[in-house]
Amino acid sequence: MKIQPASAAFTVLLGFLAAVPYSGIDINLPALAATGAALGASPSHVGLTMSAFMLSLAIAPLLYGPISDRVGRKPVVLFGLALFVLASLACAAAQSLPMLLICRAVQGVGAASTATTFAIIRDLFDEASGRAKIASVMIAINVVTVIAPSAGAALLTVGGWRLIYACQAAAGVVLIFAVLWGLGESARKSARTGADRRLAASAVVNDYLRIITHPVSIVFILVGAAAGSTVFAYVTGSSLYFIGVVGLQPRQYGMIFSACSAAVMCGAFLDSQLGRRGVAPANVLTVGLVLLSAAASTMLVTTLAGWSPPAFVAALLIAVALAFGLSMPNLMNATMQPLPDIAGAVSAAAGCVQLTSGAIASGMVALLFDGRTALSMAAVMAATSLLALALYLRFAVASSRRSSGRKASASADG
Template identity: 60%
Template sequence: MEGLILPSFAWEAIDISPDMLRIWRYGTRNVSDIQPMRIQPASFAFTLLLGLLASVPYSGIDMSLPALAATGVALGARPANVGFTMSVFMLSLATAPLVYGPVSDRYGRRPVVVFGVALFVVGSLACALAQSLPVLLVCRFSQGCGAASTTVTFAIIRDLFEGDNARAKMANVVIAVNAVTVIAPTAGGALLALGSWRLIYTIQFIMGLALLIALVTGFAESAKIGKTGQTDSLAPSIIGRGYLHVLTHPISSAYILVGAAAGGTVMAYVTGSALFFINGMGLRPNQYGLIFSGCSGSVMAGAFLDRRLAARHFSPTHVLMTSLTVSATASGLFLATTLVGWASLPLIVSLLVAVAVAFGLSISNIISAAMHPLPQIAGAVSAVSGSIQMMAGAITSGLVTCLYDGRSALSMAAVMTSCSLLALASYLLIARPAERRGFAS
């Protein structure tokens, strides 16, 4: 019936009710679970809502970066200790999705994102009012736990869209996220100049509140939730089996590994670039900011290109193969030129831009491929994927920092090359063979 199209009078003639049509269209056992979207999923407004939702964690990171030193001065804390505000935020982003994933599969995406954004709003306000570093750390952890709920954004897309449409929507979300990473550090610096570090958290509170209102008034449930047999689906044993299913599924687990390695490549750049360009090459912070923004814009360009390719029905397999190969090649050239001492600034920036474009091209396809075999637990897949990618990013960031020699890009280039090669090898040797063998959920 999927390809069957009949005029409205034909449906009336065979006496199929609107409720029955919704059951056929959405594949749900409970018609009451399907509510019309107040903001139409195909509209630009809905894409913007998803983009803003997915951007919440990154606004919580990037806007706060310029204020670390000022926060330490105001609270009488050492700068190194204030850095823990980022650590606890990242920790919450890595762990909280493991709770949100199965909850969203059981009760739906809407209550999860509404609760999470509300928690982000409360946490942001508490951060703005904090009077000591320990209190700020607790508030930042709560803020991060709220922001982590937005990892179900890609599960929402998987609920509502298929194939190239899902790929295009995910590409749009990637564009929005990287737009935030371009703007947020500059916005944080401007807010710091206008007021104090508390103003940054106040603006996060206002932005979160506006997003919460949009969710409450415009977003309806997207998940296909049934009631039968789900009364104990949040029992620890059930959750554990769900995550084990994700981690042992040949296709999903392979693409989660590919995504973690690709994300590790980017996080190695994010950490190492500031160390190298400012400390090693002596660039001013504003000069480094231009390079950082240029690379974030390159990720956006890659995602935009992927969206255009999806509209033209280019094979995601070919796009993914090409992008992972470009990333590995550019990273390898970066390492080689660093080792032989040919690393000029224009060459380094060009290679980093190539890696960024490749990441923008690949990430939507990776996420879509990981979720496709297990649509019934898309929230769990999204949670595992986001958590593992965040952990991989933390590991690669730590490696780059620990191995940094104080002058060269060697640690950054080595970790980027290792991760990009791991991503390509995982795709070629694990993911593609699993797909060819025809594994199902």
């Protein structure tokens, strides 16, 4: 019996699927040093396993998206989860760093299939319901990001770094059975026929051309990428600042990071509640992006002024996380709304652009870090958050209004 889309169980399933890529990052963080010791590699070189995984997460959805638009979401998710399981087992058995790097890249390719989760939401729900579902999925993702590092540390203590990968494989198997028995096909196959349903390269290219030339979708993709880059910058910069400059212990820093994850959940929950009360998504998104840029800009100004108490910086990061949770459900919903027939490709394009821009932002924070202040983190966060707000106010609002006007005119003519 398939799980009903309106049920809480369906939301939980989508949340666990969407969290697979994040669990593949966070649960392995405590084991980098132990993995390097076992394979005769330095922790910095083992850190490349994270890069290999994230690179796959950025690129693979570009293939999964168009395929899922044509053959359906469920086969793509099942294929990816099966690949994730096999690659996780291969990671657990790896005897050298080069082999582990290859297996991690393949593991990332498998995990990337779950990016179709947001396309599934777009398939099944209207704008208001979809916004609430995306918010719930974001809450589930952040629950995983809070739990995963501690779970990884516990598994490392009990059975070593290989047990972490074995447990990832076991979780993948459970999800395969959950998808097989509980998830129905959501893609509207009848909406695309003939040439549109071909998997030829030209058809896939045409899909992405439609996305990058669509005045609404492309702007929201860029806004989401800029806002996401702000978060990537704080994830990288916060550890450099609080551990490297302030001198906090990893456990103490973990409490700050957990507070930020909890703030994202609170923002997403608040957005879902506002949606149920009829608050327009554009209003919530505006507030979220203003709060995001205000908190990041305040951090930059106070850092330049030489006043940046750790507690104050932590409070600003929590405000950034709250704003991100408030904004992202609306951004994802607005990105996919104009092109429902290729929602998989739209979701893939948005994810790819966000991960790529986030990696650039993280790299800039690390390269510009002066070892004494939070300036590199604050500067990149302020720049990306202000860019997100400017793009939204200058282009996204106007494009959305023109699109709504055309729909209203078409309805009146009909």
